[in-house]
Amino acid sequence: MAGNKLNSFRITVILVVFVMLCYVDWSPSAKQRSRRSPLSTRSTTIYNSCQNNGDIGVSFNDGPTETTSSILEILKDNNVKATFHLDSSNIKDTNKDIVKAIVNDGHLIGLKLASTLKLEQLKGLGINEIKEELEKEAKIIMDATGVNPKFIRLPSDLDKNENYLKAIDELGFILTDSVIDLSEKKNVDEFVKLYEEKLKKDYNKDTKTYPKFIDNNQDGLENLTEAWKKIITLFENYNAKPVTLDVCTGVKDKYRTENVSNNKSDSKSGANPKMITSFGSLILSIIIALYFFY
Template identity: 30%
Template sequence: MAPIARLTALALVFSAAFVNAAPALAPYDTSSPPPALTTTENYASAVEPVAAGPILSKRATATVITTCTKPGTIAITFDDGPSEFTDGLLDFLKKKNAKVTFFLNGNNYGNIENHKDVVKRAYKDGHQIASHTYSHADLATLSKKKIETEMKSLDTIIKKIIGVRPTYMRPPYGSFNKLALDTLGSMGYKVINWDRDTQDWQHPDKVLTSLKVYEKSFKEAKALTNAGHIFLQHDTNRLTALELGPKAIDMALKLGYKVVTVGSCLGNNDPKSWYRV
């Protein structure tokens, strides 16, 4: 047999052996769903997630901030407004050149549309306007879509009033779960709670009881070189807006603290970083 013919015969023998040894592939079952892909929706449960890229970075969960980081500062925050009492509080703040943060609702004790001038004034005076959701809903009980609706509804109204949307928010009741933080993070919010609660809503007529929270906090502070607290109260309460707030600010200023917005007490002094278009 010629050399070329001999090589051809050997090749045919080896090919036949390989085909007989290879296992047959099972036919594709068209009735079964295709395997799930790792998307932003099921990324958290993936055993081996891919490296974070532009899409997955947006999925990053929000971090909950409860205290200031800048030494010698405190942040006094007011929730649930605006209200009929907020304007009087703004008068006092202007005299003292103190800045605070207002976590606003769209429709809670009143409708924000009825207090547009107060919101505009607070913004122009250099106070920080932040979100507290549209209807003061407990975010830990809502679906992703409903959380987005709560946030976007208020954002739209605030932008109509002051031309920008907040990047800082506070969850009602301080309540959240992983879904809420994931959703807020993907929307670009900084989540702010507090570490000192005056509980003024529980005893609205007892200003001195709420003020003791400030007295105790300042007494326990070792020095102004330490980072300060984020205090919570509500300007929907008349005595909080017109007495507790002013007394607390006077106390802080006399002790040498700077009363600033949440953004500033976290080292973000540029108001542009508190908002987005």
């Protein structure tokens, strides 16, 4: 009889453990899956293409500059929305009207890390120092625009720095890169040729495969404004459509909330009650089994 009770107890414990294991969600959340890099153990995704066939993530970095107004005029005339990664050090009282115009025209505001520190000094910063620098620059942009930037661009090589990737992730930024870069001085025809070659390379009418990359344009670069008068006419030829980076990546919230770090902490701590409840339920089940079979 005692043997039967022992066997029944063991079966009960196995069933309880099985049920609890089924209850716990071992798979990563949708957000975690989307942010996991297939080539690395880090969790920060660096976007360089759009999710929808034919979408082109158009972005201008380091504004506002003396050419920003003319770029805005071209985009407005062609009903194109883009992302402007602003350099906080370029925002002055004398150009805040241009910054406001970017927002009022419906463009997305992003951040370009533009510290006064040299690149080697930036590479040596710790995570907390990086966070302070990013939030300081984001606040300058937010004070000028009324929005808290979420999309971010980093200087060369910093997107490989684990401290920056961790800080960006914890602060709720979205990091993007580009597969076509118009940031070196060229004449108008060279700019247009470079862009069209990329559009043509990614276009296949037979398979209905269309370009869906993210670009990088250096705001303030000579000849870029004139080049975009021609570039903007190319999209239709390759069944492509310029979009802002939130549309390109499918990110739901295009700006951060001011307490994004606190929200992340809350979400992590919010998982603990579930773990405690699950563990408590398991212990309670074992106690009940012991009570009935012994």
